[in-house]
Amino acid sequence: MxxxxxxxxxxxxxxxxxxxxxxxxxxxxxxxxxxxxxxxxxxxxxxxxxxxxxxxxxxxxxxxxxxxxxxxxxxxxxxxxxxxxxxxxxxxxxxxxxxxxxxxxxxxxxxxxxxxxxxxxxxxxxxxxxxxxxxxxxxxxxxxxxxxxxxxxxxxxxxxxxxxxxxxxxxxxxxxxxxxxxxxVDTNQFSPVPRSAARERIHEPIDDEDFVITFVGSFKQYHCLEPLLEAIDRLDEDVKLLLVGDGPMLDKTKSLAHDLNIDSYFPGFIDHNQVNIYISASDLAYGVIDPDHWGSPMKVFEYLSCGVPVIATKSTELEFIGTHDLGELINDSSPDSIRSAIEVLIDLPIEERNQMGNRGREYSIENRxxxxxxxxxxxxxxxxxx
The missing domain is CATH 3.40.50.2000 (Glycogen Phosphorylase B;)
Structure with missing residues (x-):
């Protein structure tokens, strides 16, 4: 053919x-x-x-x-x-x-x-x-x-x-x-790397005991990075941010992270074949988009394929995340909603988060x-x- x-x-x-x-x-x-x-x-x-x-x-x-x-x-x-x-x-x-x-x-x-x-x-x-x-x-x-x-x-x-x-x-x-x-998602390309090994390979000052939230993508307004930073600023727990990529909002995001004194790392553009290492270095991955923006966020499926729980915007297309307990869905992109979702996942024992990630990987292979x-x-x- x-x-x-x-x-x-x-x-x-x-x-x-x-x-x-x-x-x-x-x-x-x-x-x-x-x-x-x-x-x-x-x-x-x-x-x-x-x-x-x-x-x-x-x-x-x-x-x-x-x-x-x-x-x-x-x-x-x-x-x-x-x-x-x-x-x-x-x-x-x-x-x-x-x-x-x-x-x-x-x-x-x-x-x-x-x-x-x-x-x-x-x-x-x-x-x-x-x-x-x-x-x-x-x-x-x-x-x-x-x-x-x-x-x-x-x-x-x-x-x-x-x-x-x-x-x-x-x-x-x-x-x-x-x-x-x-x-x-290409589940072979986006395959999990053991967390500790991934953290060693990305050459950032992140220790095994750190709780890391990762975002991978273009720094654009509809990816809601500003409310993410504001949400982390309101947390009682210590969190490190790994924000991978570039785009028009990069400088503004860096400036806000600095002003809020958030422990954050910006490795810049990473070849798509290496992105799974950065995702695997995280405890949860951030896939929220502005509810008024039209689209189906491909990054959410890449996160899940790497065996990492996600936070994403609630929609018909992503209902399976709640149904299969693969992360947290939020109705809006306000800092308080994002903070609440992060707190739910931080409070889980690491074994439960790992099981959540494993389910996400299995779901991706079977369906996506x-x-x-x-x-x-x-x-x-x-x-x-x-």
Whole structure:
């Protein structure tokens, strides 16, 4: 089976949407009998390993320019030329696309050539665009692109319930042509490291008896790091913070941690292949997001896969954390709510926290792997041709 993925993100990037696309490609490349071609912007960093796999062929378009309408327009004829080239040489069995504002050419090409398009919907694109884009009409354009893809896709996987309802409303998608597949995790990459060994390997002044809370991700407002610091400032217990990553709120977060005299460490950007060591060094991991921000936090699944209890924002998609006792869910991102959740987990005996972490690891392996999504994609393409 020959599958073509059309990616409109930097496959070498480290933000959530970059990692999502890369993990899908990795999982598809691991399936026996699948030949994969990836159409994507020229990577801005070192190309990831998946692009050098024996069964993967990259087809590059112009390097992406963020928030540049001209790039989105110029990408369309490039994508069309690549699709024609691939179809001529290989006969494409299926096209896989993650919904982006530039996703215009693939749905028309797949429809006109009787090729099934599998659509992946990570979030509420219209709302995200309306928040972030300074361009008049951007939200309307996002709605049009979403509608075109919804109407022309053979099958759709949405990351969570609200995203499913939104994309269904755009294309009147039948219930038997869409399903929810929450963000997954590579459980081999995100595997536990013994806590004491992990603390030695990260080279931070953290002792075995310290209680450590870890955050991994981009330092952005919706990740609620400021209320986390304020919550820790209100704790009676001593806590150390390990805040991994970078982003626009990094300097402000460092400054607040200093002002509040919080024992915190900022190792900066860490290669994704090493992140499991930093997660494993913690007693609990922080995955709270602003309830008004739309999305399914991939980091929560990575934390759980490493066998670490989590604190996360309560949502339909994360109810399993409460059901299976894998951490604490909070209704809002206020410092008091965060503090209360931390106190619950601090007060548990370490054996109970370890058992909680083990359950999280088991749940991830059984329910949240990218390989399962990749297998489902291949199955839907196969059913189309049967």
């Amino acid at each position: 020959h599958i073509t993925i059309v990616m409109l993100v930097d496959i070498s990037g480290e933000s959530g949407q970059n990692l999502y696309s890369r993990q899908i490609a990795n999982a598809l490349s691991r399936i026996d009998g699948v030949q994969l071609t990836i159409i994507c912007p020229t990577p801005s960093n070192d190309p990831p390993e998946v692009l050098s796999s024996d069964n993967v062929t990259p087809e590059y378009i112009t390097e992406k320019r963020r928030r540049d309408p001209a790039w989105h327009i110029s990408a369309q004829p490039e994508i069309l030329r690549k699709l024609r080239k691939i179809q001529k040489n290989n006969n494409i069995d299926g096209i896989v696309c993650s919904l982006k504002v530039s996703l215009l050419t693939p749905p028309f090409y797949s429809y006109s050539n009787d090729i099934p398009q599998i659509l992946l919907v990570e979030g509420l694109m219209e709302k995200t665009i309306s928040r972030m884009s300074p361009f008049i009409g951007a939200s309307l354009l996002a709605r049009i692109i979403a509608t075109i893809n919804a109407k022309n896709s053979t099958y759709t996987f949405a990351a969570y319930e609200e995203a499913k309802e939104w994309i269904q409303s755009r294309g009147n998608i039948a219930d038997d042509s869409i399903e929810i597949f929450h963000h997954g 792997t990218w390989d399962t999504l990749a297998e489902n994609i291949v199955k839907k393409i196969g059913e189309y041709h049967d």
